[in-house]
Amino acid sequence: MFKYLFIVLLVAVGAVAQAKVAPNTSADPALEARMMVIAEELRCLVCQNETIAASHADLAIDLKNQIRLKLTQGQSQQQILDFMVERYGDFVLYRPPLKTTTVLLWLGPFVLLVIAALMLVINVRRRRLAAQPAALSDADAAKARALLATPPHH
Amino acid sequence: MNSTTFKRFLPLGIFVILVGFLGIGLTLNPREVPSPLINKPLPQFKLAVLSQPDKTIAAQDLAGQVWLLNVWASWCVACRIEHPVLVELAKTNQVPIYGLNYKDKSPAATAWLANFGNPYVQSLVDADGLVGIDLGVYGVPETFVVDKQGVIRYKQIGPVTPEALRDTILPLVKKLSSS
Numbered sequence: 423m424f425k426y427l428f429i430v431l432l433v434a435v436g437a438v439a440q441a442k443v444a445p446n447t448s449a450d451p452a453l454e455a456r457m458m459v460i461a462e463e464l465r466c467l468v469c470q471n472e473t474i475a476a477s478h479a480d481l482a483i484d485l486k487n488q489i490r491l492k493l494t495q496g497q498s499q500q501q502i503l504d505f506m507v508e509r510y511g512d513f514v515l516y517r518p519p520l521k522t523t524t525v526l527l528w529l530g531p532f533v534l535l536v537i538a539a540l541m542l543v544i545n546v547r548r549r550r551l552a553a554q555p556a557a558l559s560d561a562d563a564a565k566a567r568a569l570l571a572t573p574p575h576h
Numbered sequence: 577m578n579s580t581t582f583k584r585f586l587p588l589g590i591f592v593i594l595v596g597f598l599g600i601g602l603t604l605n606p607r608e609v610p611s612p613l614i615n616k617p618l619p620q621f622k623l624a625v626l627s628q629p630d631k632t633i634a635a636q637d638l639a640g641q642v643w644l645l646n647v648w649a650s651w652c653v654a655c656r657i658e659h660p661v662l663v664e665l666a667k668t669n670q671v672p673i674y675g676l677n678y679k680d681k682s683p684a685a686t687a688w689l690a691n692f693g694n695p696y697v698q699s700l701v702d703a704d705g706l707v708g709i710d711l712g713v714y715g716v717p718e719t720f721v722v723d724k725q726g727v728i729r730y731k732q733i734g735p736v737t738p739e740a741l742r743d744t745i746l747p748l749v750k751k752l753s754s755s
Contacts, residue, residue, distance in 0.1 A: 467714035467715070470606060480679065480705075481714055484704075507612070509612070509613070509709060509710060509711070509712035510712045511611060511612040512612075513609045
């Protein structure tokens with residue numbers, strides 16, 4: 423009995439969650455488009471792998487409303503992004519800025535690439551050296567000549 | 577070490593380093609994003625008081641004391657886990673706790689406090705969540721430690737645990753109160 427009640431509750435909760443998904447769009451499509459450009463640059467901190475543009479979390483909807491409001495007040499994209507960074511930190515930006523704390527993030531892959539390329543060059547050179555036939559020593563050459571000069575038996 | 581042994585153990589070495597990095601990664605909490613508001617003044621606000629909606633409290637009204645700002649809501653499940661800790665803390669009179677009732681319905685919030693106890697000196701009503709945005713709130717509950725000058729000194733993301741209180745928050749409150 424309790425189990426069924428639980429399932430019914432789960433379904434009800436699901437329905438409520440679904441109801442929240444209704445997007446909050448404004449009447450002005452041009453404003454909406456400008457808002458979405460900015461929202462694409464911002465991370466939703468509730469659901470961290472989504473942009474605010476893609477997210478339907480309550481906070482994302484609130485922040486989209488803030489962006490709309492600020493655009494109608496005549497603020498620029500940079501001003502709005504700065505507003506978000508002041509409150510939520512660099513993490514809110516989907517494209518992290520290049521600064522001392524993020525140098526490794528930006529340059530790390532290239533450093534690894536250079537290291538890998540150097541290892542490749544060193545390896546290829548070493549193999550080429552190993553593949554060259556060793557020079558015959560004088561003793562070995564004399565031995566070979568002697569063997570070649572002797573007529574075969576039988 | 578000669579070069580063949582080195583070569584033989586190189587992949588193992590790389591693997592161990594990788595495991596080390598991944599292991600450290602597992603112990604970090606991606607939900608805990610460092611707040612840029614630490615050591616910055618509390619944002620300005622003027623909000624209605626939950627118990628007396630005709631009365632307002634502004635940020636500067638609370639200056640001159642070390643206090644906690646706890647962001648909570650009746651719809652917030654984690655707040656229930658945290659709540660007994662705050663109720664106990666309020667009984668000890670070590671630090672005043674103000675609530676920020678975030679995106680909540682006031683009747684539901686009042687009923688919630690009646691049910692679970694009220695540790696707050698006052699709760700401020702942030703019905704549209706705008707002060708929450710100014711505070712960079714993204715996961716309720718969150719708790720801020722504010723010093724006498726109204727500067728944010730610490731932010732606890734998620735429930736205040738007895739350990740966080742004992743090891744971090746209360747020592748900080750003591751230090752800030754004596755300075």
